Amino acid sequence: MKYVDEFRDPVRAGVLLKEIEALTAQIMAGRDRPVVIMEVCGGHTHSIFRYGIEKMLPPEIEFAHGPGCPVCVLPMGRVDDCVELAMKPEVIFTTFGDAMRVPGSRLSLLGAKAEGADVRMVYSPLDALALARANPDREVVFFGLGFETTMPSTALTILQAQAEGIGNSSLFCNHITIIPTIKAILDSPDMGIDGFLGPGHVSMVIGTDPYDFIARDYHRPLVVAGFEPLDVLHSVWMVLRQMAEGRAEIENQYDRIVPRHGNEASLAAVTEVFELREFFEWRGLGSIDHSGVQIREAYAAWDAERKFAVASPSIPDPKACQCGEVLKGAIKPWQCKLFGRSCTPETPMGALMVSSEGACAAYYQYGGIDAVPEPAQ
Amino acid sequence: MNAVTPTGNGRLRAERVTLAHGGGGKAMRDLIEDVFTSVFEPDGLEDQARLSHEMLAVEGARLAFTTDSFVVQPLEFPGGDIGKIAVCGTVNDLTVGGAQPLWLSAAFIIEEGTEVALLRRVAAAMRRAADEAGVRIVTGDTKVVERGAADTLFVTTSGVGVIPAGRELAAEKVRAGDVALVNGVLGDHGAAILAARGDMAFEADIRSDCRPLNHLMEAVIEAAPGVRCARDATRGGLASALNEISQASAIGIEIDEARLPMRAEVKGVCELLGLDPLYLANEGALVLFVPEEQAEAALAAMRSTEAGRDAAIIGRAAEMRSPRVVMHSLFGGSRIVDMLVGEQLPRIC
Numbered sequence A: 001m002k003y004v005d006e007f008r009d010p011v012r013a014g015v016l017l018k019e020i021e022a023l024t025a026q027i028m029a030g031r032d033r034p035v036v037i038m039e040v041c042g043g044h045t046h047s048i049f050r051y052g053i054e055k056m057l058p059p060e061i062e063f064a065h066g067p068g069c070p071v072c073v074l075p076m077g078r079v080d081d082c083v084e085l086a087m088k089p090e091v092i093f094t095t096f097g098d099a100m101r102v103p104g105s106r107l108s109l110l111g112a113k114a115e116g117a118d119v120r121m122v123y124s125p126l127d128a129l130a131l132a133r134a135n136p137d138r139e140v141v142f143f144g145l146g147f148e149t150t151m152p153s154t155a156l157t158i159l160q161a162q163a164e165g166i167g168n169s170s171l172f173c174n175h176i177t178i179i180p181t182i183k184a185i186l187d188s189p190d191m192g193i194d195g196f197l198g199p200g201h202v203s204m205v206i207g208t209d210p211y212d213f214i215a216r217d218y219h220r221p222l223v224v225a226g227f228e229p230l231d232v233l234h235s236v237w238m239v240l241r242q243m244a245e246g247r248a249e250i251e252n253q254y255d256r257i258v259p260r261h262g263n264e265a266s267l268a269a270v271t272e273v274f275e276l277r278e279f280f281e282w283r284g285l286g287s288i289d290h291s292g293v294q295i296r297e298a299y300a301a302w303d304a305e306r307k308f309a310v311a312s313p314s315i316p317d318p319k320a321c322q323c324g325e326v327l328k329g330a331i332k333p334w335q336c337k338l339f340g341r342s343c344t345p346e347t348p349m350g351a352l353m354v355s356s357e358g359a360c361a362a363y364y365q366y367g368g369i370d371a372v373p374e375p376a377q
Numbered sequence B: 001m002n003a004v005t006p007t008g009n010g011r012l013r014a015e016r017v018t019l020a021h022g023g024g025g026k027a028m029r030d031l032i033e034d035v036f037t038s039v040f041e042p043d044g045l046e047d048q049a050r051l052s053h054e055m056l057a058v059e060g061a062r063l064a065f066t067t068d069s070f071v072v073q074p075l076e077f078p079g080g081d082i083g084k085i086a087v088c089g090t091v092n093d094l095t096v097g098g099a100q101p102l103w104l105s106a107a108f109i110i111e112e113g114t115e116v117a118l119l120r121r122v123a124a125a126m127r128r129a130a131d132e133a134g135v136r137i138v139t140g141d142t143k144v145v146e147r148g149a150a151d152t153l154f155v156t157t158s159g160v161g162v163i164p165a166g167r168e169l170a171a172e173k174v175r176a177g178d179v180a181l182v183n184g185v186l187g188d189h190g191a192a193i194l195a196a197r198g199d200m201a202f203e204a205d206i207r208s209d210c211r212p213l214n215h216l217m218e219a220v221i222e223a224a225p226g227v228r229c230a231r232d233a234t235r236g237g238l239a240s241a242l243n244e245i246s247q248a249s250a251i252g253i254e255i256d257e258a259r260l261p262m263r264a265e266v267k268g269v270c271e272l273l274g275l276d277p278l279y280l281a282n283e284g285a286l287v288l289f290v291p292e293e294q295a296e297a298a299l300a301a302m303r304s305t306e307a308g309r310d311a312a313i314i315g316r317a318a319e320m321r322s323p324r325v326v327m328h329s330l331f332g333g334s335r336i337v338d339m340l341v342g343e344q345l346p347r348i349c
Helices: A010-028 A042-050 A076-087 A109-114 A125-134 A151-164 A178-187 A200-206 A209-218 A229-244 A264-273 A297-302 A304-308 A323-327 A359-366 B026-040 B082-096 B116-133 B188-197 B214-223 B237-249 B264-273 B292-303
Strands: A035-041 A061-068 A091-095 A119-121 A139-146 A169-175 A195-198 A222-224 A250-252 A274-276 A279-282 A286-289 A293-295 B062-070 B100-111 B136-145 B153-163 B179-182 B229-232 B252-256 B286-290 B312-318 B325-328 B334-336
Touching (some): A010 A035, A035 A229, A042 A200, A042 A229, A076 A091, A076 A139, A076 A169, A109 A119, A125 A151, A125 A169, A151 A264, A169 A293, A169 A297, A169 A304, A195 A200, A195 A229, A200 A264, A293 A304, B026 B100, B062 B082, B082 B286, B100 B116, B100 B214, B188 B264, B286 B292
Parallel strands (some): A195 A222, A222 A250
Antiparallel strands (some): A274 A293, B062 B153, B100 B153, B179 B312, B229 B286, B252 B312, B325 B334
16 A cells, blocks of 8 residues: 555565664673663554564564553543543533543443443544534533644644634543653653654654753653654664664654654644643653643633533552553563453553553553463463 | 345335334334335245255254344445345354355334335345345344334344255364465455444445355355365454454464455555454455365365455464464564454544
8 A cells, every 4th residue: 555565665674674683783782781762652552563573673672662652641530530521411522432441440431331421432523523513502521632642633623612602512631741751751760761762643743852851861862753664663773873873862763744843833722722730640650740731721611620620539550550660661561460360451450451552452462472471260 | 036126015105114113003014014025025924934945854964043133333335234234144154154044034123213215225135135145034023112212223134054964164173284265355344334434534435345155155165175164254353253263273373464355445444543454344254264285276266256256365274382363464573463352443643
């Protein structure tokens, strides 16, 4: 298929793998521990497993699967809020599909739907706005979720609702922002990451400038990467080349999509509608300062949190969950005591088993044959 | 095979079904006879079908019996409708077990307010599909329920067929080295339904692959009598069908992504929505395993039929320490293809 097959060409992959092997040998000559590269974005995690990239690389290269799966890092208390909102008889609760299965403390949205809540899967926040137009006597709440990738479309939807004077639509804002989270990971004492694959779609919106501190202050290379398998291999090669040459810089492999300064129109819409929250809770990572956004006062009429006085209880993950350690690259998914035993995609205990972009779910679904333990008898 | 599909007797004048059509009186009789039985069996039908068949008299022949309910939305879509699926689905369930399908029952749960014209189109599609498969719809039932108690129309079909003496298809019979084949392109039905629902802002020229597979299967068995087993790759797609076989036979299965027949349009839809085509539903696709030495004969037999024009060898059964389905990707890597947990949901970004 045009524009897809070109980025999955096994011959080109072979050439890159040869060069990666040479660079790895060069780097390993001076060190006794593996090279750990964190792919920040869940989309990369998905590609790495779907195409079996980890197994193609030299064994000295390891991936740490980062926090960039917005479904996975959503705290349980916020899912409970969603269920509470959805259960209100006047509400039509709209959400992206993969948020339907995330477990709350009692129910997921799928469970709430089965108990009678009007939960509908949409593909864009504009679909939610169309539902609001068609159902003027109902309140249509959209579950806004995701990093800077999805922020512009929800911001524009609120601006559109304002322009049309649609008063029965609102946003339950759970958007999060990636930079403070990368910083929190870099600051954690058990951090063992040598370099980063930067998120492609987020960077399409924010550009590459916001990553400069990673090279400047933490001396780690970051390469903004595309999502096709050749993109991932090429980006790994670029990180390794920096390491071999003793550089730590921000480079852009995905320059066919990502402009250095980001997308101005998108950023303007985001800035117009949203402001930083003081802090936001991440599942597995805890509370991180300035890592979430909320709707500005001027758009309060479209803010579900203000309209419905949402409680947002803080509910800790099960004690045995080690999602945080996995997210920071301190342990591998299968080293968690729950992995594949009490925590599976059917009955996820921790965040990372929830979405197909979560590291644990990806290992479980696509991982090596030896990664998944035999089920307990 | 009938060239012309019989039409009704013209007694039902109503444009929409009301609760009166479920009341047991004349209105109900008109609905049943005009819309359904005069299309299925113009010579008349009683509540109970009494049938005889010479195949049943053969020593060693076995009766095969299956049932399936159909709740698809939208009811009509490019390449088929709920009626066509209800016939093909049950015919194919019998087929992959090695049976030659003979008779079907059809039960309809109809929501009050449903257009009679829709029911007529559905019944006609069922008759056409039955003719294509060479089966008869010999008994049935209708119920009308209040508005909101059903989503327009639900159809349940049961099917009876005969497995000829000596024929034994079973997933447990698959052995290492056996070759896996599919009869055609994968994912068309699932992608066509997604596009036809219209809640996604894309249009794609994809038609459901809904079709009966019994003639294809008979051709394969004649050419490759050693066929071990077959599965129709309906809900859960090829991935689920292969996993069922792997589990039943406790043997690993390796497939090659490069060999999977798939339309560019279907691949494109999957790329856009973050779906995996291996899990998309099919209504006219089956996967079967044959001993290696009969693989080419089976492939040629498939390709000689209309439903098997795009048939392909996609992989083989293999000894594995822990039996799973593994796909070698075009890119050179490999990964496990597991069963889906629930429904496949589009990803956020």
